[in-house]
Amino acid sequence: MVQPANVFLPPGSSRYCYKFKVRGRWYRGPTGMTDRREATKFAHRLKAQAKREALLHPSSNFSDMSxxxxxxxxxxxxxxxxxxxxxxxxxxxxxxxxxxxxxxxxxxxxxxxxxxxxxxxxxxxxxxxxxxxxxxxxxxxxxxxxxxxxxxxxxxxxxxxxxxxxxxxxxxxxxxxxxxxxxxxxxxxxxxxxMAKEAGPRTREISIEEEDAIRALPTFREGYGPCFSFAIISGLRLDNFVNLKWSQIDLANREIKVIQKGGREHRVPIDDELMKILLKEKGKDDEFVFTYVTQNTYFNKMAKRQCIRNERRRIAREGFTSWFDHIRKRLRLDIRIHDLRRTAGARLLRATGNLKAVQQLLGHANIATTAKHYSHIPLPDLIALQDRTHADIKRRRAEMAFLFQEHAAFPRVTPESLIDR
Known part of the structure; x- marks a missing residue:
């Protein structure tokens, strides 16, 4: 059966466009018509013409490529x-x-x-x-x-x-x-x-004990320490938080604007904890939020420049990655930088149970992505939910017992009483 040519209305337009395929080649374009029936007839004529040309000139339709x-x-x-x-x-x-x-x-x-x-x-x-x-x-x-x-x-x-x-x-x-x-x-x-079968989504998050151990390290110093704290609260990706500029921050309206993967704009609310971090970094650099003071004079091979002691520098992506790898190896933790983002989402979900709020914090375009990566329930939470379930069952049993005591004059319905009837 020959598939009919497809006509559709582009967003914001009142004129139909056509789309059809002939021998593996797609044809697309405007019909210039506002009536669907007339646009369909026009698309059918174009498709028939394309089929005739493909039969008459089969070799001229395609050209190969290396x-x-x-x-x-x-x-x-x-x-x-x-x-x-x-x-x-x-x-x-x-x-x-x-x-x-x-x-x-x-x-x-x-x-x-x-x-x-x-x-x-x-x-x-x-x-x-x-x-x-x-x-x-x-x-x-x-x-x-x-x-x-x-x-x-x-x-x-x-x-x-x-x-x-x-x-x-x-x-x-x-x-x-x-x-x-x-x-x-x-x-x-x-x-x-x-496609090879892939492992499921990573669910690793940084525990409170692990976070405290990281904060207790001597290397949790100016610049890198606040950058780590900001990331684990905001849930931003690595490229967004290390390259954060003051021009992206609106302290008056408590809002941060970043460009996420795919070119989408994402707005992060500034809560009290984030506000404390930002106010401490305010005034250290005119452009970038997170900076540090070099402790030694050395040649940076990655940047191909000489770094002078006591010089204030922005935290680069490679610098934060190197710092994070150092603390990870020192504490022997199986963690990644993206686990900071996962931790922010998991903590919010655990505290509120609101998956929509997690989606808004992390800037996911589709809530299905949030559900896939952040709706897992770790064992401690599962135990707490089971305890709540058992407590609820006990409460309902007590209510039923009290109800029967209050209405003792009414016979209790049992399977045996139904059989006797």
Whole structure:
């Protein structure tokens, strides 16, 4: 059965647009009509014409493209899309660089000159199988070593299934864009069957005892200490809180504005605890909120500059990451920086039971994301809920017993009394 051409009203427009596909190629555009029936007829005529042209000139409809060219074009177009935003988020730009590196590796394995039309499900199976055999690397490019709990020996570890799926998802994006936007002839691929099974969402949060231990360390000093405290209360992501500027803060209205992943604006309310932190940092620097005073003179290899002793510097992303890794290793805690955000959401949920409030604090666009990552109930809370359940059952039993005592003149209904009747 031939699928009819689709017509729809774009948001804020009274004129219909059409959208249909012929031999793997999408056709989109305006009809210029306000009547749905007339717009549908117009779209049907265009679709019939596209089918005739595809039959008469099959080779002129498509042009192939190498995998290298497709990957480069994909990255370039994604970068243009991000730059078109008024304020692109730093995390989006950094993720684009990560995607570029991942795609470069996949292209090398497939072969840069391989045509997109020859990429098949077998090609992608080879890529995923090879990626699973890769070692997880450190920032210096050497294999990451982790202590084996059983043997106590530090051993290299394989990349996670999530890392494997990232390369597959990127190639899927390139494949779909080549098919639907660039009109490149590609083979159909069932991408769902290529994805490795990932672990469930991480539920680790920082306990109060662990937080107190971190605060007791000598390294919990000016700049980094307040930055840590701010993050565990506000629930902001790393890029948002280390790059926070005074221009984003409205102390009078008690509000902080940040640009989240995806370019969305998010507003964080300033409660009393956050206000205390911000007021202590006020006046130390005109631009950035969180700064520190250098304790030694040294050459910063990352920034490629000389740092002078007693010089006030902003806290960079790499600096906070290094500081956090130091305290994590010193206390032997299995925690990550993103666990600060998870802790803020979990504590609010535990105290209020209000999932909507957690969504607003963290700035999730969809409450399903909040429910997936933050609605878990740790064991202590589950015990408390069970105790409340038992107490409620005891209370109801006592009420029923009192009710029967008050109305002793009425016979109690039992299964035996019903049978006697």
């Amino acid at each position: 995998v290298r060219s497709a990957a480069a074009r994909f990255v370039r177009e994604r970068e243009d899309e991000l730059n078109d935003r008024e304020v692109p988020s730093l995390s989006s730009l950094r993720n684009l660089k990560t995607s570029e590196r991942e795609l470069k590796m996949v292209v090398e394995w497939i072969g840069g000159d391989t045509p997109m039309s020859r990429i098949s499900i077998d090609s992608m199976r080879m890529i995923t199988a090879r990626r699973k055999e890769e070692w997880k690397l450190t920032g210096q490019g050497s294999p990451l070593l982790k202590t084996n709990v059983t043997t106590g020996i530090r051993e290299p570890v394989r990349v996670s299934n999530r890392t494997v799926n990232i390369g597959c998802e990127l190639m899927r994006s390139v494949h779909i864009r080549a098919r639907d936007v660039w009109h490149v002839p590609v083979q159909p691929i069932k991408w769902r069957g290529l």
